[in-house]
Amino acid sequence: xxxxxxxxxVIGSGPSGLAAAVEAHQNGANTVIVDSFSKAGGQYWMxxxxxxxxxxxxxxxxxxxxxxxxxxxxxxxxxxxxxxxxPGFRVFIQQGLGGSIEIAASALVICTGAHDFVMPFSGWTxxxxxxxxxxxxxxxxxxxxxGDKIVLAGSGVFLWAVATTIVKAGGKLEAMxxxxxxxxxxxxxxxxxxxRWTETRRLLSPVLRSGVQRLSGYCIDNAQGxxxxxxxxxxxxxxxxxxxxxxxxxxxxxxLVSHGFRPITEMTALLRCEHLFDLKKGGWYCKTDTxxxxxxxxxxxxxxxxTGVTGVQSAMIxxxxxxxxVSEKLGFTRxxxxxxxxxxxxxxxxxxxxxDGLAELFKLSKNSIPNIDTNTLVCRCENVxxxxxxxxxxDGAQNLQAVKYWTRLxxxxxxxxxxGVVVSRLLANQFGLDPRSFGFNHPRLPLRxxxxxxxxxxxxxxxxR
Amino acid sequence: MITIFIDGSEYExxxxxxxxxxxxxxxxxxxxxSYRGLFCGMGICFECVVKVDDDxxxxxxxxxVYPGMQVNTNSL
Numbered sequence: 310x311x312x313x314x315x316x317x318x319v320i321g322s323g324p325s326g327l328a329a330a331v332e333a334h335q336n337g338a339n340t341v342i343v344d345s346f347s348k349a350g351g352q353y354w355m356x357x358x359x360x361x362x363x364x365x366x367x368x369x370x371x372x373x374x375x376x377x378x379x380x381x382x383x384x385x386x387x388x389x390x391x392x393x394x395x396p397g398f399r400v401f402i403q404q405g406l407g408g409s410i411e412i413a414a415s416a417l418v419i420c421t422g423a424h425d426f427v428m429p430f431s432g433w434t435x436x437x438x439x440x441x442x443x444x445x446x447x448x449x450x451x452x453x454x455x456g457d458k459i460v461l462a463g464s465g466v467f468l469w470a471v472a473t474t475i476v477k478a479g480g481k482l483e484a485m486x487x488x489x490x491x492x493x494x495x496x497x498x499x500x501x502x503x504x505r506w507t508e509t510r511r512l513l514s515p516v517l518r519s520g521v522q523r524l525s526g527y528c529i530d531n532a533q534g535x536x537x538x539x540x541x542x543x544x545x546x547x548x549x550x551x552x553x554x555x556x557x558x559x560x561x562x563x564x565l566v567s568h569g570f571r572p573i574t575e576m577t578a579l580l581r582c583e584h585l586f587d588l589k590k591g592g593w594y595c596k597t598d599t600x601x602x603x604x605x606x607x608x609x610x611x612x613x614x615x616t617g618v619t620g621v622q623s624a625m626i627x628x629x630x631x632x633x634x635v636s637e638k639l640g641f642t643r644x645x646x647x648x649x650x651x652x653x654x655x656x657x658x659x660x661x662x663x664x665d666g667l668a669e670l671f672k673l674s675k676n677s678i679p680n681i682d683t684n685t686l687v688c689r690c691e692n693v694x695x696x697x698x699x700x701x702x703x704d705g706a707q708n709l710q711a712v713k714y715w716t717r718l719x720x721x722x723x724x725x726x727x728x729g730v731v732v733s734r735l736l737a738n739q740f741g742l743d744p745r746s747f748g749f750n751h752p753r754l755p756l757r758x759x760x761x762x763x764x765x766x767x768x769x770x771x772x773x774r
Numbered sequence: 775m776i777t778i779f780i781d782g783s784e785y786e787x788x789x790x791x792x793x794x795x796x797x798x799x800x801x802x803x804x805x806x807x808s809y810r811g812l813f814c815g816m817g818i819c820f821e822c823v824v825k826v827d828d829d830x831x832x833x834x835x836x837x838x839v840y841p842g843m844q845v846n847t848n849s850l
Binding site: 345346347352390424425434435436437438439440442443444446447450451455536537573689690692721722723726727757758 | 818835
């Protein structure tokens with residue numbers, strides 16, 4: 310097996326990871342970045358195969374940042390998925406078509422980001438129903454929209470970002486469906502932050518110009534189709550539990566849904582870092598020191614959405630702070646660190662305040678998520694129904710771990726990444742409890758399926774340190 | 775353009791395409807008694823797992839196409 314040494318290993322090459330790597334490298338630490346995708350940039354700075362970056366400012370910004378890292382001589386390994394980490398640290402990676410690498414690193418900066426989650430509804434496993442993020446990725450990578458009659462639904466400003474990408478890729482949206490009805494409060498929030506006006510205009514204007522039908526105060530009721538989605542039924546969100554709400558059916562071949570983001574905490578949880586819970590930050594996230602990015606475990610740092618979902622600007626600041634923090638911890642310093650850190654911390658205060666305001670506006674309520682019944686499938690891998698979960702609860706399984714033992718929810722191929730966050734919310738709504746009381750699924754080695762040969766090679770070899 | 779094989783049928787695809795994106799257009803993978811498609815698109819959910827050549831368990835969303843690749847959507 311190929312073994313590499315690094316002072317600092319950054320896991321994830323999105324905005325926070327790249328920012329962390331630049332700071333650590335510039336302080337003199339031997340810094341390596343790994344990323345599971347075939348190109349650096351993460352989700353926010355995803356790089357297209359189709360030359361789309363020429364008229365996409367966001368992609369261009371990412372390309373510039375990535376080139377800068379290359380020019381600085383920072384080693385970036387792509388197609389590299391971490392499947393195991395041992396203390397010390399030994400990081401095991403599966404690369405591309407079956408290759409295997411071990412990186413021995415003195416410190417880690419974990420920048421694994423977040424993914425969008427979908428609250429379950431009847432028909433959500435039909436092909437053609439996917440996360441809004443998947444639809445955006447498709448449009449960027451393929452240079453065309455993921456369907457002919459796309460419906461985009463859920464909640465949050467991310468819907469606007471996806472709509473913009475689809476319109477730019479030449480796509481047609483049948484409808485854009487937002488469950489919250491906070492338009493005026495949103496405008497007044499943005500109004501208070503002039504630094505966000507240009508960004509907002511860039512996000513809104515292509516969609517507004519396209520004349521897409523926008524429905525606010527509606528949420529998904531169910532999706533229908535034989536072997537693929539054919540239509541989606543929407544219903545008006547009512548503020549009371551009773552009362553008839555208006556329904557609406559739209560033909561579609563591609564339903565893109567996002568109800569928010571979940572921090573990808575497998576690695577920080579595997580390392581036993583302390584985690585905190587805040588629905589406005591996406592649920593469970595890794596706790597970090599706000600000035601240095603240090604987690605509760607020595608020499609493990611984290612930055613970006615894994616430390617709570619607060620958006621790209623905040624992710625870049627957190628990345629830079631973690632890069633400074635980790636290199637200083639390892640004894641690599643240079644002049645001006647203190648001033649730089651103070652500047653970043655000051656900027657971060659405003660950024661986080663804005664993110665908090667946004668999260669407050671797009672909070673999901675019991676009435677703004679799809680209705681489910683006991684026959685709704687909630688665990689897609691093990692085909693566990695909502696009724697099975699309720700039954701296990703009534704039989705005494707009153708946290709996520711116990712529900713898992715009872716029903717197999719979260720034991721399948723996604724390892725609870727898709728169902729864990731949504732079932733906690735559903736149970737909390739059902740019983741009026743705090744979702745944090747259910748805990749989260751603890752990750753196990755290997756973090757991703759790997760062949761026995763790769764595991765054998767990894768453990769047959771003694772650490773090179 | 776390159777040629778790949780999906781359940782024995784020939785498809786002409788762009789050489790830098792992602793297999794999951796190709797399957798989204800042409801064929802859903804069987805999962806038990808139902809079909810599943812691309813869902814998260816970023817390696818998290820494992821809904822798009824198919825057999826690729828001798829590899830029984832490949833997330834199509836994380837797999838680039840290559841000439842002559844044999845894909846089986848009915849292996850699970």
